[in-house]
Each structure stands twice: as structure tokens, then as C-alpha cells.
Amino acid sequence: MSWKPTPQTEDKLTKLLGAYPDRKAACIPALFLAQDELGWVPDDAIAWVSEKLGMAKSMVEGVATFYTMFNMEKIGKHHLELCTNISCSLCGAEQVLEALEKELGIKAGETTPDGLFTLHEVECLATCGMGPAMQVHDRIFEGITLEKVPEIIKELKGEG
């Protein structure tokens, strides 16, 4: 294994185990811990979780691939997840998607060549009354308009 989690990550996992009667239940949180460190879930992360929780690697992989929030491939620094489900689409998400694609020069599902942005369409973000909504890691943008698109991109670029 070339990747080793930091001691803090190991500690967090140990603490997590206390929440469950069966250590396998920590599979999703453990995958999150690895992804928080690496930005995605490479084989090394799967191997770490499998070793720590006493699960077969194929089981851990089965879990990781079931859930859309685990990135099985490297993604851009800023992960833009625009909701295009019904309520947001009724309020302009389709046009916002087009504007984002144009601004970034990529299509949904792609990453910009400089590795800064990955754009995805996602399902409802539980912000339906304030849409269109877009999540960027732990931030949520609401009521996005065409004018706001370049502003949001500029702001995120400014954060490096």
C-alpha cells in the first residue's frame, strides 16, 4: 500500500467504531475519511477500509461504487454539483447548466484541463424552494441566475 492515512484519520476511524455494534457499519464513514484526505477513493483506500473493518475488498468496493458521492476517479479541485431535478429545472437550472458548461468550456461529467473544476448534474439537493441549487463540497449556492454563474466561478478561482 503506498497511501497511508494520517494519524488523525486513523484516530477518527477508531472513534467512529464506538458508534456501532458491528465494525462493518463504519464502512461508509471510513470511505468518507479516506476521500476527505485524497479527494477520491483509489484502490489503496479500499484496501485500508477492508483491512480496518475486516471486510473483503470486493465488499468494500461494492459499497463504494453503489453511492454516487464516492469518486472512483480523480476529480477537479472544485466539484460543482448542479441540481437539475424538477423544481430546479422549472426555475432555470437547464439554462444555468448551459451557462456553466460555456463558462468552463466543458460538458457535465467532465473536468477542466487545468484540473480546477469538475461539473456534474445531480438529483434533488433538498433546496427545492430556493432553486436552482448547486453544491460545491460543503457549500450550497441557491437561486442561481445566469449573471451569478461567472461570479461564482470567479469566486471559486480566487480561492485557488
Next chain:
Amino acid sequence: MDSYLTRNFDRPDAKTLAGYEKLGGFRTARKALGMKPEDVVAQVKAANLRGRGGAGFPAGVKWGFLPDNGKPRYLVVNADEGEPGTFKDRQLMERDPYQLLEGILITCHAIKAKVAYIYVRGELVHAARFLEECIEEMRFKHYLGKRCMGMPMELDVFVHRGAGAYICGEETALLNSLEGKRGEPRLKPPFPAVEGAFADPTIVNNVESIANIPHILEHGGEWFAKLGVEGDGGTRIFGVSGHVRKPGLYERPVGYNLRTLLFEDCGGIRGGNQLKAVIPGGSSTPVLLPSEIDIPLSIEGLQGAGSMVGSAAIIVMDETVCTVRAMWRLSRFYHHESCGQCTPCRDGCGWIEKIMERIEFGKGVPEDLETLEKTAHGLSGTTICPLADACAMPTLGFLGKFRKEFEEHIEKKECPYGNAFVPPWEVD
């Protein structure tokens, strides 16, 4: 008092334990923890609290299904809010987290559970983090632990985050996901109350259901029952989205009139446009026509109109909306979210999506409508969980009520509404 669940939403001071207590918080928990568990359950039964997660099962009755077999019991709070149009649970967690936690404390006393999990949708990062901080504060103050609030009751609460799969909102999929597995629904029976989390008796309840509990215990089950209609008590938080002037959350008594909500409280339709269609209870519930909305928002009221109150998420569409496009968008969602265990669901949702797309883009053929109907009927009631029905019901609803529009697309070989919804900036 017509609203209680949202009363602290605009009070930032409610977000700390001390602030919440100043507003009267945890007084009821103290009282309820001194009551016999059976008496707490009796109040919830008398309240006619119907589950707020979508299925509407009476909470008190469900709690009564727990077997007395000496096994550990769990409460699992369903905070996987993912039904398109639904946005109440996130707000309940972010704007008044202690209300939910007080509900959990009382519920666990009533059902004799020593561990509760809040299964928070993975995307709701803030809600999960905030709840964790609040739980930490409660542990620190011994509101949780070996002797909660100094009473002979043991409880700990943990936040478990999902990771992006709508199907995990279905309670048995949620339990698998909690156990660290793929979120695939289980065959029922056994029901979770008998064999749930870690194969032990488990009560799964929605966030809003549990947030109601302190109020039921504070004012009594009878008070709660009287707020609503017969057999369906309390208020509900209606989430209105789409083409009304003032979308948002509206807490109203069960039985409130749908037309009043949309045309008075929400300010009517944007730009003075005509109303075309209303999805009354989240994306899986059959659509209503403008002529059908003079109805009480209750489980029975919507049943009478051929639909469902579901998660109380009301999606409003004005005259500019192409209903074929709307249904295509929904079918994409259900196809994407099918877990793939059952062939009718895995394939059927895919077919519906394909046909809807083809019709929307002018490539439909007249036989498509019959195929749609057949496929949708083939989905209903043939699968492990109701996700397949959740795709079939709106399909049949839209096709039944807007058939003309479907036919028009096929005849003209194009979408008469242009290939996009009209955004707000082109209306107001």
C-alpha cells in the same frame, strides 16, 4: 396556535442548547422521562400522528409493534430527504436541531431504545455536522449518556451520513446502508420493528415525525389530534416549489386547503400566469389539474383526489410548462435511482425514460403511449420496494391528464413548448 414546528426557525438563539432551553426547550423531555413509557406511547397514539416521510403510517401504532424479546432496540431517524420537491427536513435540522433531539430523547424513552442513529443524507453536510456538535453538547451536559438529564435512562445518539443514493430513503435500504452495505431494499416481512438495524427491533421514523413528539407530550395527544382532521393530526410543513410567487415552507394544519395555500399564502402563480398542474406530495405522487385543487391537504383529502399527500412537497407548474418534459425529467430520476435488484424496475424505469425522451424530442410514435401505459402497469406492485410504483404513478398521472400534449408532440414531431422550461428571469 397553528404552527409550532417552525416557531424557532427565525430564532438563531434556538440553535444553542442554552438558548433552546430559554425558549422552553427540554421542559417536556424532563416531564416525559418521568412518565411510564407506555403512557408516552398512549399519547402519541391518541395524537393520530401519521408518518411524515411519505407513507403516512400512524407512529404510535408502529411503536406498538416492537416485540418484547429482550433484544436491544434502536431508533433510526430517517433524514435522507431526497424526494424531489421535498426540503423540510434539512431546515428542521439546520434551524432547530434541538427540537429534533428532544424528540429523539422522548421517543427512545417511549420505545426503550438505548441507541439512536440519525441517518442524514450525505449531501446535507451542514446538517450532519451541526447535529454532531449539538449531540456533543448534550453529552457534555449529561442530557445523553448513562443517566440522561439525571433520570434512570441511558441513551446515545449518533449521526450516520449516507453517500448519495435516493433509494436509501426507503427504510430497509436505509438500514442496509447503516450497516455498511449497499443500499438495497430488503424484502418485507420481517418489518424493521421486528428485525431492523443489526437484526434487532428498530423503529424508523422521519425527521418531521420525531420533531412533533415534544409538542404532543407538551400539550397532549388530544390537542394534537384536534389540530388536524379525523385520523390525521397536527400540522405539516408543506414545501412549495416551482412557479408560485412565494415558494417556501409553510406550516399549516393538516386539512388546510390546497388552493388557499397556493393562491393566498404563496401569492399565486408567477407573472400572473395561469396554473397548469400541481404535483401535491413529492415527485412520485400523481399530478393534479387546476380544477382539482380545492381539496384539504390530508391523507384522505388527497386520496379522494386520486393522489397522495406523500412528503407534503408541492411542485407547481404554470402554463409555460411542457408536461412531457416534466415527466421525462422525473423518469430520468427514477431510472437513475433504481437500485437494480428487480428486473421490472431496473428495465421498466429505463424504458419509460427512453420513451419519454423520444417523445419530448419529436421522435415518438403513436404506439409509444400504449407502451408507456403497459410498462407503467407492469411496474406496479411487482417489486421489492415501492420505487417502481413511484415511477409508474406519475407516468400514468401525466399521461392520463395531459394525453393531448403527448399526442401533439408525436404528431408535430417536435416539442410545441421549445426544448427547455421557461426560467424565472423571462417571466417576472
